Amino acid sequence: MKKLAGKVAIVTGSSRGIGKEIAMKLAHEGAKVVVNYSRSPEKAEAVINQIQQQGGEAIAIQADMSQVDQIQELVTTAVEQYGQLDILVSNAGIEHFRKLEEITPQDFQRVFSVNVAGQLFVTQAAARYMTSGGRIVLTSSVSARISVFYHTLYAASKAAVSAMVLNLAPELGERGITINAIAPGGTATDMAQENAKRYTHPALQSAPPDALLLSKTSLQRLAQPEEIAAAVTFLVSDDASYISGSTLAVDGGRF
Template structure:
């Protein structure tokens, strides 16, 4: 029996990268998956097609996770299509680097509208339908607990996520619903590739990337998206039924 047979799940921001692998993994474990995307319908449909080719069931739904009305419609449409909702994985997020004197109110609103408000209101919308035994997994980051130059805004948004799951746990726990977060470290995605140098201390800019990894990560490599997806799959399964309000670091052992 597959771990998630008979379950319905929404995975936000799942047209590429970590979100795609989460959607694929949950489908492999038997869940019907709603693949959410903001602006990449072709990529989202490719994920749906891959799931279907492997014998799974999935559909793509567009929703901008910075817009509360679209978040609510995403959840409503998923329930109308599949008749239930058992799992929410809130993966959508945006990156930001900027010096203190360069951060604008627009930057703050853009980052927090997706990384914080988007996840909060996704949890709110999903919780209206989740039964006892329902699961919510939000996405924090190892950036919330380590210092990186010019990364304050992003790190603050991800720290807020860990605070949210900690404080929502008793409220949702009364209904038998668990809420946790994952905190990925460096992961081999296109987003990570675009920003790899910015995560490196300025004094190490000329050091080979492999040497930097060895000095910062116990496993001396980036995570693969499938490894993050495996951690999420554990948290939404019955195996994690007594884990609530936690943020699970999936970072290879940060030094």
């Protein structure tokens, strides 16, 4: 019997990268998966096709995680389609690098509207439909506990996520629902490729970005997206039934 047979899952931001691998892994374990995307319907459909080719079941639903009305529509449409909701994986997020004197109120609103408000309100919407045994996993980051130049807004937004799961755990626990977060480190995705160099000291940015990043990782390599997906699958399975309010570092031993 597959671990998630009979379950229905929403994975936000799952048309590419880590979110895609999470959606595929949950489907492989038997869940019916809602693949959420914001602007790339063709990429979402490609994920659906891959899941179906592996014998899984999935649908794609568009929703911008910075828009509360769209978040609510995503969840209600998923429940209308499948009749239940057991798992939420909130993966959608945006990066941000900017010096303190350059940060604008618009920057703050853009980053926090997706990384914090988006995760809070999709949790609120999903929890309405969950019963005992429900599983919620949000996405924090290793950035919440390491110092990186010009990364203040992003890091603050991810630290807020860890605070949310810690404080929502007892409230949701009264209903038998667990909530946790993952905190990925450097992962081999297109987003990481675009931003890897920014995670190093400005004076060292002429050096190969991979070498600098790997020098601070105990396992001396980037994570593969499927390794992050495996950690999420554990947290939404019965194997993690007594874990709630935690942020699980999946960072290869970042130091």
